[in-house]
Amino acid sequence: MTSEAVRPRGRPAHTPGTTILTYTPDGxxxxxxxxxxxxxxxxxxxxxxxxxVDEGVEGHFGIAATARIFFVKNDSFIMGAEDGTVWQYNLQGGTMENLLVRCALPVRDIAISNDGEWVAVASDELTVKIVNVEDMTKVKYLREQTKGAKHVTFDPSGRYATVSCTDGLLYVYSLVSDDPELVRKLDGVIRGLEAEDEATARAVWHPDGMAFASAQATRDISVFSISDWSPQKPFSGGHNGDITALSWSPNGALLASAGADGQVLLWETKTQNILRRYDFANVINLAWHPTANLLSFTTSDGELFIYEGFVPREYRPLLEKNLESAPLLLGGPLVETSGNGRLPILNNLKQGVVNKKRLGTPDSLDDILGPLPSDDGFIDDDDGAGYAEDVNEYGKRTNDHLGDLVGHDIKRPVSFWSPKTHAPFQPGSTSWKGNRRYLCLNFTGFVWTVDQETHHTVTVEFYDVELHRNFHFTDPYRYDKACLTIALSDSYIVVLTTKDYVRVYTLYGTPYRIYRQKTPAITCAAWRDYVLTVGNGPVGGSGSTTMTYSIDNVKRDEVCQNEDIVAIPAGSELRTVFFSDNGDPCVYDSDGVLLVLQHWRSPGQARWVPLLDTKLLDRLATGRKEETYWPVAVAQNKFHCIILKGGEKDPYFPRPLLSEFEFKIPVSTQPPKDTNDDNEESRHDNSRFEEAFVRETLFLSLHQDLVSSTNATSSQRAELAQKELGIDKLLLQMLAVECREGEERGMKALELVKMMKDRSGKMVEAASKVAQRYDRSILEDKIRDLEEKRIMDIDDDDLA
Incomplete structure (x- = not known):
């Protein structure tokens, strides 16, 4: 290497077109x-x-050098071609050794896992194949794509594979098990590009494995954390043309990028500053040398550049550092925020490693993530503050730095504790996914906005296109949302503000009422004349604020519930709040539990009742499905939601499909075993009837409240009678189960008859016939005694 970098000359390597490159592992x-x-x-x-080597196949799109034993041998490389084949070549002789994969359509990209055992093949086919290099009969399939793939990459540990599709969706798969599982389908992370486009849509993993970078249509370079797949601070202000290639330095301290603007940029990872700009036209692939200060790149002109001394002298210490952390928020590899302060969780702690010491048994994560990149200790005193001094053998800082605490002049550090609060949110909205987000998504339709840099475009679509007309418009103000949160009913518009004001407007914008909420606002919902507001209340024993809610009738200026507690357990979060189609308040929490508020029109009488625990759904019983549910509505006595698979947090784009589930109150979390035993079958029937009884009794109570507090229609009153009759029928079915169990269940059977609501005597008569059918004579006599007593009570009432 020379002391000063000399601009390299281009080496004619191939005919003009896509030109790819890679280093052998030894460099x-x-x-x-x-x-x-x-x-x-x-x-x-x-x-x-x-x-x-003249044995190649025309039209190469993917190349990777590999070794069979952890890069100890540098004797072979693998290449994919436009004819759909993937060959393994011998490096010394330049001959084709093995045909690993044959695809029906052109291969667009290949990737090799760091251990050299697996090769992933992306092609114009919908399925990405991951083939074992030593045994090509061992194949894993990534099947969730709906379009052809442009790129495929492994993370450094081999736990994840990312597939960049031509439709602009990035698929993240977990490879821990033999059957890969889709972890995330990310929209807005990459651009939608044709397979032949020179611009890149590749997810380029940082060497520490905690994040990946991708090129945006805005010409920024985004970084996404694997902790929650969220966007971090981007590398911005670099290129004036499409980004064509990205590559991290081997230690992750530097990032190189190439663009259609004829620039190759050198970025510092930690500060995200541009250190140097180089003028090289048509660069489409970049590759760092494994150990030296050298960057090689190829162009669409078919040229190769080997740039020795690429990193200027003043920045070379960055290239000589040990493994640098990915540029995540708050400056650390992972940061955990709690009510007790902010504690950086360093990368090696994430891996279960503390320096080189371990407590207890060995951690199996070492086998997946690999050992620490260096043995320098996990605290890096990179700002000279001295906090890396006095570190014990477990990587913990000792108290030697405190000095002598004797005396009154010592200023001791003061720590401030603050409670953990629930952040405000808009029901029915989602976080940004790239440049788009849903502003509203409910049972009526959905509204989404797209960030066009200078403005937003808003699209409104309805499920019932015969009743409503879809439309879209340009939003020059680029609204995220007008205030903290908004609610709209068929009577009023309600807005919560940063000053905790509740502003109520008529549907045509006339101010109607304003008051201040007693607790800091979180969200609100509205239905007809009722407004439900939620806020952060008193601090609980867990250090988090409890959530409180209030319900007001705006028209009558009445308070139905005042600062009552939302029944969300500690450690859980409120996902949404809305009214059902019958006008009952509902909430859904992060544990997947849907609750409805009973007796909410009576002050001090309200209580939250679980309608459904989605973790107990039959579809999840086998444990093979990994899915959660994004709540949309409670309507038609069903829970309507969007199924999110593989750890997704928000609904996807384009238009998501709605699913619906029947309510199932968690009367018991231990369902009977599925056997052929008659007694087991009987208990199963009884459990099913008991759940239905509790559920229908709840619905009866909600409907009774509605009828008693409003000008009920004749159909609503008729529905009330039908609900009472339905409960009595359930009691009859439960009675039959008890009669099958034997005479020893007679007291419970008689209790069921006493719970019947029918006063005409028909249901009691039917109960006596059930007892007679199962030869329960004693029970039959007691039921008839109940009926005689009922008739006598009626006669006494008439005489009075």
Whole structure:
């Protein structure tokens, strides 16, 4: 290497077109391929002619150098081609060794896992294949894509594979098990590009494995954390044209990017500043040398550049550092925020490693994530503050730095504790996914906005297109939402503000009422004349604020419930709040439990009743499905939601499909076993009837409240009688189960008869016939005694 970098000359390697490259693991050679059939092997540090392999296949799109035993041997490389084949080549002889994969459509990209055992093949087919290099009969399939793939990458640990599709969706798969599982389907993370486009949509993993970078349509470079797949602070202000290639330095401290603007940029990872700009046109692939200060890149002109001394002298210490952390929020690899302060969780702690010491048994995560990159200790005193001094053998800081605490002049540090509060949110809205988000998504339809840099475009679509007309408009103000949260009913518009004001307007915008909420606002919902507001209340024993709610009748200026507690357990979060189609308040929490508020029109009498625990759904009983549910509505006595698979947090784009589930109150979390035993079958029937009885009794109570507090229609009153009759029928079915169980269940059977609501005597008569059918004579006599007593009570009432 020379002391000062000399601008490299381009080496004609292939005919114009896509030109790809890679280093061998030892860094001694650079291998290139292009749109012709030749493969070139260059020796690093030498200007001589390359070795040419003529056994190649025309139209190479993917190349990777690999070794069979953890990169100890540098004897082979793998290449994919436009004819759909993926071959393994011998490096020394330049001959084809093995045909690993054959696809029906052109191969667009390949990737090799860091251990050299697996090769992932992306093609114009919908399925991405992951093939074992040593045994090509071992194949894993990534099947969730709906379009062809442009790129595929492994994370450094081999736990994840990312697939960049031509429709602009990025698929993240977990490879921990033999059957890959979709973890996330991310929209807005990459651009929608054609397979032949020179611009890149590749997810480029940071060497620490905690994040990946991707190029945006805005020409920024986004970073996404694997902790929650959320966007971090982007590398911005760099390119004036489409980004064509990205590559992290081996230690992750630097990032190189190339663009259609004829620029190759060198970025510092930690500060995200541009350190140097280089003028090189048509660069489409970049590759860092494994150990040296050297960057190689290829162009669409078919040229190869080997840039020795690429990182300027003043920045070379960055390249010599140990593994640098990915540029995540708050400056650390992972940061956990709690009510007790903010504690950085360093990368090696995430891996279950504390320096080189361990407590207890070995951690199996070492086998997945690998050991620490260095043995320098996990605290890096990179700002000279001295906090890395006095570190014990477990990586913990000792108290030696405190000095002598004797005396009154010592200023001791003061720690401030603050409770954990629930952040405000808009029901029915989602977080940004790239440049778009849902502003509203409910049972009527949905509204989404797209960030167009200078403005937003808003689209409104309805499920019932015959009743409503879809439309869209330009939003020059780029509204996220007008205030903290808004609610709209068929009577009023309600807005909560940052000053905790509750502002009520008529549907045509006339101010109607204003008051201040007693607790800091979180969200609100409205139905007809009623407004439900939720806020952060008193601090509980867990250090988090309890959530309180109030319900007001705006028209009558009445308070139905005043600062009562939302029944969300500690550690859980409120996902949404809405009214059902019958006008009953409902909430859904992060534990997947849907609750409805009973007796909410009576002050001090309200209580939250679980309608459904989605974790107990039959579809999840096998434990093979990984899915959660994004709540949309409670309507038609069903829970309507969007199924999110693989750890997704928000609904996807384009238009999501709605699913519905029947209510099932968690009367018991231990369902009977499915056997052929008659007694077990009887208990199963009884459990099913008991759940239905509790559920229908709840619905009867909600309907009774509605009828008694409003000007009920004749159909509503008739429905009340039907609900009472339905409960009595359930009691009859439960009675039959008890009669089958034997005489010893007679007291419970008689109790069921006493719970019947029918006063005409028909249901009691039917109960006596059930007892007679099962030869329960004693029970039958007691039921008839109940009926006689009922008739006598009626006669006494008439005489009075």
């Amino acid at each position: 001694k050679r650079v291998i290139t391929a292009g749109s012709d059939s030749a493969i070139r092997i260059y020796t690093v540090g030498q200007d001589g002619e390359p070795v040419t």
